Amino acid sequence: MISLKRNSKKQLVEATGIRTRKSSIYNPGQSENFKISRSKFDDFLKCKKCFYLDRVKGFESPQIPQFKLNELTDKLFKKEFDLCREKRIPHRLFKNNNLEHLIPFKHKDLEKWRDSLHYGLMAKYKTTNIILTGGVDDVLINKKNDKLVVVDYKSQVKKKEELNTKSYLEDVYHQGYKTQLEFYSFLFKEMGFEVDQFGYFIVCNGSDETNEFNGIMKFDELIIPYELDDSWIPKKIDEMIKIINSKKIPSSNESCMNCAYARQRNEL
Numbered sequence: 529m530i531s532l533k534r535n536s537k538k539q540l541v542e543a544t545g546i547r548t549r550k551s552s553i554y555n556p557g558q559s560e561n562f563k564i565s566r567s568k569f570d571d572f573l574k575c576k577k578c579f580y581l582d583r584v585k586g587f588e589s590p591q592i593p594q595f596k597l598n599e600l601t602d603k604l605f606k607k608e609f610d611l612c613r614e615k616r617i618p619h620r621l622f623k624n625n626n627l628e629h630l631i632p633f634k635h636k637d638l639e640k641w642r643d644s645l646h647y648g649l650m651a652k653y654k655t656t657n658i659i660l661t662g663g664v665d666d667v668l669i670n671k672k673n674d675k676l677v678v679v680d681y682k683s684q685v686k687k688k689e690e691l692n693t694k695s696y697l698e699d700v701y702h703q704g705y706k707t708q709l710e711f712y713s714f715l716f717k718e719m720g721f722e723v724d725q726f727g728y729f730i731v732c733n734g735s736d737e738t739n740e741f742n743g744i745m746k747f748d749e750l751i752i753p754y755e756l757d758d759s760w761i762p763k764k765i766d767e768m769i770k771i772i773n774s775k776k777i778p779s780s781n782e783s784c785m786n787c788a789y790a791r792q793r794n795e796l
């Protein structure tokens with residue numbers, strides 16, 4: 529994919545490959561606090577080398593364009609959930625699935641928790657200088673046990689027969705989604721909240737079962753429950769912190785097409 533660098537006014541500028549904001553670059557052994565987001569943790573899980581080059585060496589990865597249609601469905605779901613939050617009632621999808629005891633959670637910091645760019649959920653990890661962050665889509669509360677329920681909105685296009693919990697959770701491309709919910713669960717616990725055993729993906733699936741477009745796109749909606757297990761996370765975070773405090777660049781992921789492409793190009 530060809531990615532051209534543009535400034536905030538959308539003008540083309542020189543791409544140097546290195547970020548200029550020093551606070552986003554970690555100096556191994558530093559004592560100042562340093563934020564690592566859920567998406568950077570996900571990068572670490574996929575490729576330790578890329579994570580290191582990004583966070584420690586300040587390499588700037590090519591940007592992919594934002595998916596505005598996904599953003600829109602998220603925004604519309606948020607509006608619906610916020611209305612239910614105000615009325616203290618369950619969202620229609622939860623009501624229709626006999627989950628009316630799960631209602632949108634009201635909290636003064638909710639908008640901050642949702643703002644992944646500036647705030648997000650935030651927790652200092654053990655006695656380290658690392659602050660873990662992550663912007664959650666939504667949070668419900670289970671009225672039966674007063675525990676928080678983490679929720680993520682997802683948009684997709686899949687065949688109707690694949691619209692079930694088993695297919696959704698077994699899809700190799702959805703494994704990162706599970707990590708996402710488990711990371712939020714972990715962060716909430718670190719922040720002192722109790723978290724319910726199940727989180728939920730709220731999925732809207734674009735349907736192609738119409739003969740005409742006419743400016744109307746139809747969606748099927750479903751909720752996918754996922755039993756969370758965040759017990760593996762601290763071990764990986766410890767590993768991640770060890771790596772950014774090292775001067776040694778870790779090895780790459782041999783399945784990565786970007787690295788393979790760069791290798792082939794260098795050989796020319």
Ligand code: SF4
Pocket residue numbers: 574575576577578780781782784785786787
């Ligand atoms: S294999 Fe190479 S390009 Fe791919 S994620 Fe790792 S360092 Fe980055």
